[in-house]
Amino acid sequence: MATTTDPKHPSRRFSKETRKQLAAIGRHTVLLIWSFIVLFPLYWIVSMSLKPPREAISLPPDWVFLPTVYNYIQLAAESSYVSAFVNSLVMVVSSVILVLLIGVPAAYILSRYDVPKQRDVLVWILSSRMLPPIAVVIPFFVIFRALNLYDTRIGMVLMYITINISLVVWVMKAFFDGIPETLEEAARVDGATHFQAFLRVTLPSAKPGIISVAIISFIFAWIELLFGLVLTNNRAVTVSMQVYQFIGVRQIEWSLLAAATTVIIIPVLLFVVAVNKYLAAGLSFGVVIKE
């Protein structure tokens, strides 16, 4: 029996201190259970990729095993996988550079000027995210075939830009709003042109925002499956598509599949850990920043 009673509230069985401790224990129990739910599938796929094929699917599982890079060597020999990986990397990185070149200047203007119908413009930009990609992709499929953009890297880069443009404009506008205009004005008084002031003063201050929005854009393009499925055939195949095809064709080679999956998850996981501070602002288009 608990004997300590809270003097202020005799009806309560435990003192304030004890209750706080109990609450903390309960809190951590729930949080650790969720951590386990989150980490277990990730651990499972990575550990599977490090086991020899036969051991990978043995049940009961071998919790202790000697890791091997056998599956990764197999994977590297898979030329279709390697070329899809390189393809994705080239296309996604170029799309991120372009989307920044298009989106950041526009966000700057939306932040600094009284653009007519500003709110409507911003909602319009957001509306590009409301359109389901499947509806967008049909017109592009027809037009890409007419313009010989079907199954090209240029076509895919264009589609990746469409995924991220609203994100870049919204988040960067919020960032520019937070940078005081006075520095820029001082530079202009000293004789810098408007463009120079933007380039040398405002842009460097927005660097953290640009980096995080670039990484988030990278992730969204990197994990995209539908555009690759519809708009490519073999020359511009993406890594997601390649893994998707593995699921169908090579059902049996579980450990190779695990390695292929691990390779496309790990870089993104690292990015997410790196930008976790900015993630909320990025994902919610900057609306959470209001302090």
Added chain:
Amino acid sequence: MNTPTQSEVRQGISVARLRALWNDYLPYWFMTPMVLMMLLVTIFPGIYDLYLSLVHYDLSSPSTMGSFAGLSNFETAFVSGDAVHSFAITIAFVAGALVLETCLGFILAALVTGVRSERMQTFYRVTFILPMAVAPVSLATIFRIMLNTEVGVIPYLIQTYTPFVAPNFLSDIPLLTVITIDTWNWTPFMFIIFYAGLSSIPDTLVEASQVDGAPLWRRYVHVIIPYMKPVLFVAILIRLIDLLRTFGLVFSLTRGGPGSATKLVSINIFETGFKFVDLGVASAIAIVYLICIVALCNVLIAVIGFEGVWD
């Protein structure tokens, strides 16, 4: 000393003039690429979808290609096809996932905000957002392996350590499985936004209600949740939009099956358009879907109002 030739003078003037043009109209130069891009990605697909939905555009029958179809595409999809069924599946999927992700995300965010140790808080925050980084197709691979009836670890654990018989997750309870996996994948999104919102609540507000001796649930209902309202609404709106876009995860997990048990609208459009190559009918479904989504979003934005959220 050399005097500048006439052509050099002319060149100098034109460069200066170009520079002036660049600087004087900077806002226009800065906005134009974005506006063009937006026209391309919003207006163009909408109009083109509408056009395609009104003509015969069946790639397998070139004879009727491009001829006016009236509303027959809509009839094929909604009256004789299973488009209505796919809308119902989508509503069930979106509602289930949205409710689960919002509740779980909020509870986890509230619990993590209360963690005293800075280190543990960072550990939880970073761990909890990891699932978001997993591509839909990788996620599908992971769970197809883990849920497999022969080699999967989850059925094995259930059979071995619980009295229950493990169902075949992807064929016995496909929609529930898909919702659960989406919850694993996207609760982090709700978590991180609610966490940011909760951390921005001024301490004084919480302290004041603590001094009053208000019990925990009252503090949430009367102080914290009203304060968080804009953040809650925006998170729910954005998650709703993204759930309606879901394709990759469900497609690579079940391909819409078994039968059409998980055939979301986006999968239905994909199959109609790119498996049965009837882009006219696919566009008809897409147009209806587009109208529903845009209407829904506009109603929600009108109800929420962006007042105090962005300006």
